[in-house]
Amino acid sequence: MSHDNMTIHLRVWRQSGPNAKGNFEQYTLDTVNPHMSFLEMLDVLNERLTKEGQVPVEFDHDCREGICGSCGVVINGTAHGPQQRTASCQLHMRHYKDGDAITIEPWRAKAFPIVRDLVVDRTAFDRIQEAGGYVSVKTGSAPDAHAVPIGKEVADEAFDYAACIGCGACVAACPNASASLFTAAKISQLALLPQGQPERKRRVVAMVDQMKVEGFGDCSNHGECEAVCPKGISIAGIAKMRREYFKAILTGK
Amino acid sequence: MSKFDARIPAGPISEKWTRFKQNMKLVNPANKRKHTIIVVGTGLAGAAAAASLAELGYNVKAFCIQDSARRAHSIAAQGGINAAKNYAGDGDSIYRLFYDTVKGGDYRAREANVYRLAETSVDIIDQCVAQGVPFAREYGGLLDNRSFGGAQLSRTFYARGQTGQQLLLGAYGALNKTINAGQVQMYARHEILDVVVIDGKARGIICRNLVTGEYERHSGSAVLLCTGGYGNVFYLSTNAKNSNVTAAWKAYKKGALFGNPCFTQIHPTCIPVSGDYQSKLTLMSESLRNDGRVWVPKKKEDCQKHPNQISEEDRDYFLERRYPSFGNLVPRDVASRNAKYVCDEGRGVGETGLAVYLDFADSIKRLGKHTIEERYGNLFEMYERITGENPYEVPMRIYPAVHYTMGGLWVDYSLMTTVPGLFALGEANFSDHGANRLGASALMQGLADGYFVAPYTVTDYIASNPLETINESHPAFDEAEKESSERIQKLLNIKGKKTVLEYHRELGKIMWDQVGMSRNKVGLEQAIKDIQALREDFWKNVYVPGEANTMNKSLEFANRVADFLELGELMARDALYREESCGGHFREEYQTEDGEALRNDEDYAYVSMWEYKGDHVEPDLHKESLVFENVKLTQRSYK
Ligand SMILES: Cc1cc2nc3c(=O)[nH]c(=O)nc-3n(C[C@H](O)[C@H](O)[C@H](O)COP(=O)(O)OP(=O)(O)OC[C@H]3O[C@@H](n4cnc5c(N)ncnc54)[C@H](O)[C@@H]3O)c2cc1C
Ligand code: FES
Numbered sequence: 001m002s003h004d005n006m007t008i009h010l011r012v013w014r015q016s017g018p019n020a021k022g023n024f025e026q027y028t029l030d031t032v033n034p035h036m037s038f039l040e041m042l043d044v045l046n047e048r049l050t051k052e053g054q055v056p057v058e059f060d061h062d063c064r065e066g067i068c069g070s071c072g073v074v075i076n077g078t079a080h081g082p083q084q085r086t087a088s089c090q091l092h093m094r095h096y097k098d099g100d101a102i103t104i105e106p107w108r109a110k111a112f113p114i115v116r117d118l119v120v121d122r123t124a125f126d127r128i129q130e131a132g133g134y135v136s137v138k139t140g141s142a143p144d145a146h147a148v149p150i151g152k153e154v155a156d157e158a159f160d161y162a163a164c165i166g167c168g169a170c171v172a173a174c175p176n177a178s179a180s181l182f183t184a185a186k187i188s189q190l191a192l193l194p195q196g197q198p199e200r201k202r203r204v205v206a207m208v209d210q211m212k213v214e215g216f217g218d219c220s221n222h223g224e225c226e227a228v229c230p231k232g233i234s235i236a237g238i239a240k241m242r243r244e245y246f247k248a249i250l251t252g253k
Numbered sequence: 254m255s256k257f258d259a260r261i262p263a264g265p266i267s268e269k270w271t272r273f274k275q276n277m278k279l280v281n282p283a284n285k286r287k288h289t290i291i292v293v294g295t296g297l298a299g300a301a302a303a304a305s306l307a308e309l310g311y312n313v314k315a316f317c318i319q320d321s322a323r324r325a326h327s328i329a330a331q332g333g334i335n336a337a338k339n340y341a342g343d344g345d346s347i348y349r350l351f352y353d354t355v356k357g358g359d360y361r362a363r364e365a366n367v368y369r370l371a372e373t374s375v376d377i378i379d380q381c382v383a384q385g386v387p388f389a390r391e392y393g394g395l396l397d398n399r400s401f402g403g404a405q406l407s408r409t410f411y412a413r414g415q416t417g418q419q420l421l422l423g424a425y426g427a428l429n430k431t432i433n434a435g436q437v438q439m440y441a442r443h444e445i446l447d448v449v450v451i452d453g454k455a456r457g458i459i460c461r462n463l464v465t466g467e468y469e470r471h472s473g474s475a476v477l478l479c480t481g482g483y484g485n486v487f488y489l490s491t492n493a494k495n496s497n498v499t500a501a502w503k504a505y506k507k508g509a510l511f512g513n514p515c516f517t518q519i520h521p522t523c524i525p526v527s528g529d530y531q532s533k534l535t536l537m538s539e540s541l542r543n544d545g546r547v548w549v550p551k552k553k554e555d556c557q558k559h560p561n562q563i564s565e566e567d568r569d570y571f572l573e574r575r576y577p578s579f580g581n582l583v584p585r586d587v588a589s590r591n592a593k594y595v596c597d598e599g600r601g602v603g604e605t606g607l608a609v610y611l612d613f614a615d616s617i618k619r620l621g622k623h624t625i626e627e628r629y630g631n632l633f634e635m636y637e638r639i640t641g642e643n644p645y646e647v648p649m650r651i652y653p654a655v656h657y658t659m660g661g662l663w664v665d666y667s668l669m670t671t672v673p674g675l676f677a678l679g680e681a682n683f684s685d686h687g688a689n690r691l692g693a694s695a696l697m698q699g700l701a702d703g704y705f706v707a708p709y710t711v712t713d714y715i716a717s718n719p720l721e722t723i724n725e726s727h728p729a730f731d732e733a734e735k736e737s738s739e740r741i742q743k744l745l746n747i748k749g750k751k752t753v754l755e756y757h758r759e760l761g762k763i764m765w766d767q768v769g770m771s772r773n774k775v776g777l778e779q780a781i782k783d784i785q786a787l788r789e790d791f792w793k794n795v796y797v798p799g800e801a802n803t804m805n806k807s808l809e810f811a812n813r814v815a816d817f818l819e820l821g822e823l824m825a826r827d828a829l830y831r832e833e834s835c836g837g838h839f840r841e842e843y844q845t846e847d848g849e850a851l852r853n854d855e856d857y858a859y860v861s862m863w864e865y866k867g868d869h870v871e872p873d874l875h876k877e878s879l880v881f882e883n884v885k886l887t888q889r890s891y892k
Contacts, residue, residue: 017803035527037639043532043754050752050798050807058804060320062493064533065635067418068324083638090638115464116804123441126321130433134426135385139305139704140376142383146340149394159387159412162419166323195385 006032006098010045012057013105018113018121024103034094038081039064039071041093042104058117066090066230069165072172073118074105079169079228087167087230107168109177111215122168124214125182132206133186135195148194161189163231170225170233176217181225183211184237191244201248208245257510257862259877260665261365266883267347270369273666274709278716285310287722288715289473291458293445293500295322297417297424297696298679299479301703304427307436309708314471315428316440316460318495318809323425326481326493327699330417331538331632333401333409334696336374341398341407347371353404354694355884357584358659358687359836359852361513361860364883365666366684373705374697378410380704384423388412400582401540401692409693414538414631420696424703443469444809445500446737448476448675449729450507455675456723459733461741463809466802468734470725475674475711478504479703482658482680484517486817486824487769488761490655491523491536497813498820501662501681509670510862510875512663512683514820515828518690518837519770520656521547521588524639525608534654535639537611537632539692542581544616544625545649547572547588549600549609556602560610560648571595579891586689586837586850587891589653593770594848596652603650612648653770657695659686659837660827663862663877667710668702671862673718676711678702683860688836741801744811749794753811756791760784760814760821768825773841777829781822788818823863823872830874833857854886 007030015022032041039061046056062070066087073088075081081091096102104118112120170181187204190196219238226235262269280288288311292303295317303315317325337350350371355362382388388410389397398407412419431437442463449457457472483498484490505511522537548568550556555563571591573580592609595601602608617625622645626633633644662670662677664684669676679699686694767780799805834843834850835857843851859876866872
């Protein structure tokens with residue numbers, strides 16, 4: 001393991017507000033330790049900017065372990081950077097070498113307006129979930145958990161879809177800025193489980209319609225979303241969502 | 254004796270909660286809509302409470318710091334959630350879960366609350382399954398259970414290594430349903446800066462819109478703080494970066510007593526610190542201790558050797574050696590302290606010498622790689638991503654890290670603080686875990702508080718009190734907003750030389766060295782002085798960049814660190830006054846001959862309750878005596 005600090009040349013998107021004009025700023029860091037995480041490298045940058053009396057770069061982050069979905073930047077053109085199944089916060093600098101240049105940009109999509117620098121507004125995702133991404137069960141009214149057995153394979157497949165962290169990388173990577181993978185993940189999870197059945201049709205129609213209202217584009221099967229998804233959500237979910245949607249429309253919700 | 258009453262219902266312990274529900278006052282359905290309830294925080298406790306109260310018909314406003322309710326810190330919980338379902342048929346019961354929790358907490362928790370927690374635990378699993386939470390299942394279709402640190406029963410439900418995520422997404426779904434129905438108004442990217450108290454009752458909040466910097470006022474009939482724990486006072490912890498104490502601290506200053514602030518949990522299985530740029534620590538779920546064996550070399554000279562080259566007889570499986578009956582599954586505090594001891598002896602491994610091995614070689618041999626991968630695949634992946642090492646081939650290196658705070662706002666049986674109308678739920682209260690929390694019990698408590706306790710107790714409060722509508726132009730709001738905005742401006746105006754991060758790191762070091770895994774009188778007294786000096790310096794010399802009227806995370810952090818700089822002192826003071834060792838609180842002066850914690854039930858079987866008296870005045874200590882009628886106090890022994 002090498003401990004030699006690296007020099008990294010950064011190009012970072014700076015934009016002071018939603019309506020301001022943005023631009024790239026260049027910064028060079030010469031004390032980047034290979035064991036640092038990508039966000040720790042941005043911390044180092046921000047400490048320096050602060051010390052120099054400049055305004056630090058805003059970026060969203062919280063858990064720093066790839067589960068909350070807060071972080072997310074486009075790194076050298078790829079959402080969440082070069083490592084597969086890795087959120088920006090889990091990327092480590094050992095994947096770069098001395099002298100590398102890194103361009104960092106926010107998610108870019110009409111439905112995700114920029115708030116400041118690398119921070120975007122992803123509330124459209126919440127509104128899609130609000131439209132129907134749940135089972136309507138009132139607190140305290142649930143039957144015993146063992147009342148309905150669910151086969152392990154089904155539970156596991158439902159889990160694979162439920163693992164979505166809602167980061168928005170799928171939208172950022174999609175040439176159409178479609179939110180299909182995100183929306184399909186919840187629809188597929190609940191369509192697989194017995195608990196999701198009563199509202200199955202209503203759910204898919206409401207969520208897909210909301211997705212359109214929010215200004216996300218259509219899916220044209222590029223598959224970029226699956227490639228950048230830090231949780232490896234399968235694009236098979238999108239096909240499932242389509243089937244669910246047409247079935248619901250044809251048979252009436 | 255304390256003038257504060259925990260208001261525990263009379264009767265045998267197994268009937269108290271039923272009696273409470275039978276005797277509580279009710280609010281007429283038509284009136285519920287007239288009451289606004291403010292829920293601060295959308296973790297398990299907050300999301301569950303907001304959704305459940307909205308379903309009952311109240312008008313709910315929910316707030317969180319993150320850009321979405323779904324991102325609350327609860328999302329990161331890995332290992333599982335306990336419930337006394339006895340699905341494993343191994344003799345579990347509500348009483349046993351209650352007993353284990355009281356014992357695990359080293360007899361510093363309130364019996365009645367813990368019993369209710371165990372009672373409601375079974376409903377939680379039903380609720381979550383009905384929401385579509387994809388818990389792990391057996392091939393037959395039933396729910397799978399596992400045993401978790403300190404428990405000899407399999408009562409832990411889990412969803413791969415992402416249990417917190419799945420439970421929170423379930424609660425987030427419930428929240429979304431009520432938002433969609435117009436019953437909850439959600440305010441994401443909003444930070445509560447103060448609680449507004451009018452005529453002695455909590456009647457609202459002041460918050461700051463984190464996008465625009467604007468201050469907002471919200472009034473209501475009750476305020477629920479579900480704001481999580483304060484482990485970030487140590488700077489490095491497993492908590493999410495935004496976890497903080499601000500709302501609870503402001504509540505303390507408005508008259509809510511702070512309970513057991515020094516009770517901190519240091520989790521034994523975290524990835525060790527790798528350098529001074531380290532921004533947070535990553536937990537490796539303690540479920541790993543079910544199949545991993547903890548060891549260090551017997552000889553110091555072996556410490557820098559490759560672990561696979563150290564022969565079996567040169568390894569010291571120190572937990573198995575010292576605790577033959579619990580072995581690697583001793584409670585967290587015991588496992589952490591023992592790791593510290595072997596490292597203090599110079600037998601720690603890794604570059605810093607501050608790590609021990611967690612080895613899966615035997616389990617892989619016994620169960621096969623596939624089974625281990627199924628159980629811990631994502632944790633192994635996470636480890637490899639961070640360290641660049643493959644734990645299927647090389648033992649993991651782990652070290653203890655701050656993880657959870659058992660202390661928090663003192664609450665009565667109704668989860669109400671000493672300020673009427675101000676409730677605290679989840680990790681933000683002190684209530685159920687005593688001096689040490691058992692694994693998989695925080696998720697249980699957060700959801701119990703949110704789904705099954707607060708909806709009843711808040712209703713009882715509202716029905717029992719005349720709560721006329723309060724106008725947000727009330728002078729108390731003016732005053733609270735003025736104070737909050739002046740403080741924000743003050744932080745920006747100092748324009749000193751040191752960054753917020755530098756202060757936070759220094760505070761963290763004081764806390765870790767003197768108020769961490771092992772504490773003593775001299776160190777604690779020094780810590781109090783050091784923190785006071787650091788705080789004074791902060792307010793003279795901090796530099797906060799940017800402006801107040803834009804998104805400015807440096808400013809947000811500065812405001813939180815300012816509160817940590819006060820809280821740290823209270824934690825040290827609490828640790829100083831508690832002249833015994835119990836659970837996670839280890840006072841070097843009070844230990845048995847073989848180095849185990851020595852409790853003093855005669856003098857310290859109480860909850861410390863600290864009352865704020867002013868910025869430059871020592872707080873008053875009140876005590877809630879703990880009465881144990883249903884468990885016999887024993888010295889914990891995991892030998
Ligand atoms: C890595 C990790 C793993 C864990 N694993 C387990 C496990 O396996 N089993 C288990 O039982 N427990 C586990 N725990 C503990 C458990 O996750 C937490 O104790 C629990 O989730 C806390 O939930 P909460 O609802 O009380 O608060 P949190 O989830 O911390 O939520 C706090 C909420 O309050 C909001 N908030 C805070 N301050 C303010 C403010 N001033 N204004 C507005 N909003 C505010 C935040 O935005 C957030 O929404 C784990 C903890 C960690 C760190
Ligand atoms: S910060 Fe939570 S996923 Fe990256």
